[in-house]
Amino acid sequence: YGTTEQKYLGEKSLGVSLTSDTGRYRVSQSVVASFGPLSFNKLFPTGKTYEFSVWVKTQYFGTPDEGSWLEIEYKENSQIIDTVESNRIKETADWQRLSVRYTIPEYTAVTNQSLRFSVYTGNTGTVWFDNFQAHEIKTGFGDNLIDNGDFIYQEYNWTKVNCNISSDYVMWLSDFSGLLHPNLLKLTGEPEKFKYMYQTIPVSGNEGAP
16 A cells, blocks of 8 residues: 555545455554543543544455445543444445544543544455545534644644744643644734745646536
8 A cells, every 4th residue: 555646635645455355454543532530632522523534436346345434443441342434335436435423432430542543445456545534523624635724733734934933833722622622823913024824735626627
């Protein structure tokens, strides 16, 4: 597997090819929902519902059996408690969106809660995955191309213009109720100085498309 020139949005996608129907191929990422009674992790606060989605293009050989799909595993103290999966794409098809939702249980006496997001394919052929998204339902938007929009990785992928290190920076907000993450950008105005931050987003499309 690896990045390819096939894409739904941007410049590349993740391509996975199987030469046999005898096994599955999985690409996954795990995130911590809570760790210990004083957890301040706000990427995935407990007690809320989240959606994991991806755009998928398939090119199967022969008759597809398992197809390709999304899956969320919920773990408590490293033990799998629950698993949910999306619909499966079992035919050769152009880009289409798969999604699956899950509500993380409220923290009780569990020390460690985590989610593992996975994409699977189990058929001979090639599958391309693009534009992965994971967000809380009430605040999510279908296709968000902005990278690090909540500043969880500080200023990664953002470019400052006319900014000062001492007065213009990503800060941690102590009262972040209602936000997915406590980080936010602070810009301090100065006379006759135009300050801003930006990022360049690679996009592509077909001629004549709306």
